[in-house]
Amino acid sequence: KYIDILSSARCGLNLSRRNDIELYSSDRIVQLTGNGLLTFTPRIPGFEKLYTDKEVVYFDDLKDLIEKFEYYKMNTEQAKVIAENGWKKSHQSFNSARVAKYMLEVIFDQPLSEAYEWAHEVYI
Structure with missing residues (x-):
């Protein structure tokens, strides 16, 4: 519905x-x-x-x-x-593949592969 x-x-x-x-x-x-x-x-x-x-x-x-x-x-x-x-x-x-790629890069402490709009320089 x-x-x-x-x-x-x-x-x-x-x-x-x-x-x-x-x-x-x-x-x-x-x-x-x-x-x-x-x-x-x-x-x-x-x-x-x-x-x-x-x-x-x-x-x-x-x-x-x-x-x-x-x-x-x-x-x-x-x-x-x-x-x-x-x-x-x-x-x-904001498609799922792009968001998942960003998450994996951050989780595994990899350099970001592109300039994500929401990315910050400092991660918590």
Whole structure:
């Protein structure tokens, strides 16, 4: 049912309890963008490293979210472009093979084979 609902939706909201932790989002962001939905997300510190404003719609507060929702409701071609860009980004950058490769490189203390958007210089 969840996949059916996602496939019938045009947009989605990526909202967590806390939106002040650098780069944090649940897997919801990839579920929404990866299924081609126009995804609205609050500004999360550092999140532009993962998704640009050409791949998701950032908002600052409830008023801003409503205004942007209304705008994209009336400007469906622009909405489709952003949704498609988000879809491409999720499938290229956050696919399971790429994430697993990063995890293995870190776990086995190997040099990173590419510039991962989410990689930090210091590991815990």
